[in-house]
Amino acid sequence: MKTLSRKLLWTSCAAALLSLTSACGDDPPEPECGEPLYGGDATDEAWRTLVDAKDQPADSSQAVTLESPAPGESYSTIDAPPTWRWSSPLASLLPGPVEPSRHVRPRDEGRSVLAWLGNLILPTAEAHLPPFTGDLYWVEVTVPGRECPVQILTSTLEWQLDAATWETLRGAVDQELSIQVTSAYLVQNRLREGPYRLATPRTFRMVGAR
Template identity: 60%
Template sequence: MTTRRILGTVCASALLLLTSACDGNEEEPTKCGEPLYGGSATDEAWMTMVDAQKKPMDASRAVTLMTPSEGETLTANAAPPLISWTSPLRASLERHQPGRLARAFPRRSPGPLAWLGELLVPTAEAHLPPYTGDIYLVQVTVPGRECPLEVLTSELSWQMDAASWSTIAGANGQELSIQVTSAYLQENRLKEGPFRMATPRTFRRAATP
């Protein structure tokens, strides 16, 4: 094959890729944008959890929050808190089907034209391999703020970051709430759940003296 024909093939492939990326078929993000991510959680797993919010919720295998405790008041100058929980869903997976324990599929090596896709559509490689495992969407509702603080994680805890803790400072002394939605995904598809606590956990960050 001549150099001209090779370049022609490459350009045609590039045009197809670019057209596909701009055809308007991409899913619209939620108005609040993406959450923070922890563990092996991915943006595509998050989209599955967004869709799961429309389904009936089941509290039978919802998480049990360990920290913070119900009604706890955290001092304003304390370090960002750890939000942690136990999960009947995780326990069930470990007990009955340990091979299904949270994991992400191995990454694939980039193909010979990966550089071209990155050049034309920088987000082409942003999508991670399909996620399989238990997943947790943590939402902290802050009074006066339209969107909750959100994190999607495959772990059983979230160490709140400094920026999120600073955001909460705007509601010092007011009641905050934590809700956790859990599910089991197989290659980004909802297989079990969603499960959600029957009652959100409430806590406060003390008012600044």
């Protein structure tokens, strides 16, 4: 009994010491910024694929070319929400063969016509967006004073800013904002090319009414 008590004591002390050491040495956790806006055919599962790859070494070899905003461009607070555009070498890639994904559900050949019609009227809870294949662009705008960036994940080569997003950016009057674009090519939610990032984030400014 005494031996068991000593083992429990040592286990408790070791766990407490490990917890204390870990708490002292760890960096503060990153803020929970939540999901981005979605554009085109981008999905939340595709976004999680890019999140998982975000700590990979920086690679700008096939990064996008930003057409707008231009380097050092200024926007007035009374301007209409702009459309930002870019080009990408990933846009010309074609999907290749991949191993079957665990996210892909086999087709149910024995499903009855009645069940199929019923699912059209009342979809099952298992229904989900299909795995994404194609080029993706994760655009993040760093705004001074905000812990989290303004961001969108899109499968298109442009971002037409909505009124709410533009209102957030307009609040940073006479300050410099930066935009970073992470691009990748996915096949059924699996990373095939990338991620690629701009070597240097593009900066622009918001200015008061001209």
